[in-house]
Amino acid sequence: MISVLVVDDDPFVRQGLTELLATDGEIAVVGHAADGGEAVRSASSNRVDVVLMDVRMPIMDGIEATRRMATLPRRPRILVLTTFDLDRYVYSALAAGADGFLLKDTPPAEILRAVHVVADGGSMLHPGAARALIDRFHRQTSDAARTAVERIERLTPREKQVLERVGGGDSNADIARALAMRESTVKAHVSRILAALDVSNRVQAALVVRDAQLLADPD
Structure with a gap:
């Protein structure tokens, strides 16, 4: 069973993701968080395999939360959720140690697949945006x-x-x-x-x- 922590400051997004994940018999949502600080505390005290992480949140954003989770003794895998207009934040999150990112309009089946891929040790990058992100924001x-x-x-x-x-x-x-x-x-x-x-x-x-x-x- 893949344990997932859903992190987003929008309660409707949290609810929607939770309902989606519940349709997969191999995934269990073990917690929710409305900001990065709460997410780090939850990941520190509970067994979490995968975190679905929003980027812009109050108190602590998803980038800093990702950076802190990456240092945990038993670090969870982290999938960042974003929209195209937040791509610069996504690059920062990837550099902080995130294992991939999805756009919030990603088809439900792809979100479920991404959770499995990341939990299995792989990485998941949105195909249409990954190359553009790296090219635009990782200047050599x-x-x-x-x-x-x-x-x-x-x-x-x-x-x-x-x-x-x-x-x-x-x-x-x-x-x-x-x-x-x-x-x-x-x-x-x-x-x-x-x-x-x-x-x-x-x-x-x-x-x-x-x-x-x-x-x-x-x-």
Whole structure:
């Protein structure tokens, strides 16, 4: 059973998400929070697998709450919920350690799938906005690019292939098909890649890829 904490200052959003999550027999909502401070306290004192985190909230916003949750001994996985006009906050949340983000108009089935993916150790980025967010708000500097290249040089040729696919947003299953590997082998490669790059999740690994300019800039 996946335990979920729903965090949003809008009670109608909390109710709607709770009702949606209740339709999945493998998900249990274990708590609600109306601000980031309350969310951190709840995640600290209860077993929480996944947090659905709003960005703009009173007292403590979702970015700071994400940063604090990322340091917990048993850190939950964090999915940020946002709208397009808040994308700069989403980038900050990802940099703080969030495992992905969804737009609030994401189809219900995709929200449920995202909870499962993140709970299983994956990352979930909205396909239409992820690339734009990284391109717009993660501007490379020469120092950042050099550091990223140095980190990537620690990898084997095969790990570099896997990392480039991770940077493009591919799932483990996608990578396995593309590189003719077993999915379990891909998972092992990803774990080693994260350790070598000194990052905590696939989102941050993708940012390293962007810094190193391994992906072509969009037209």
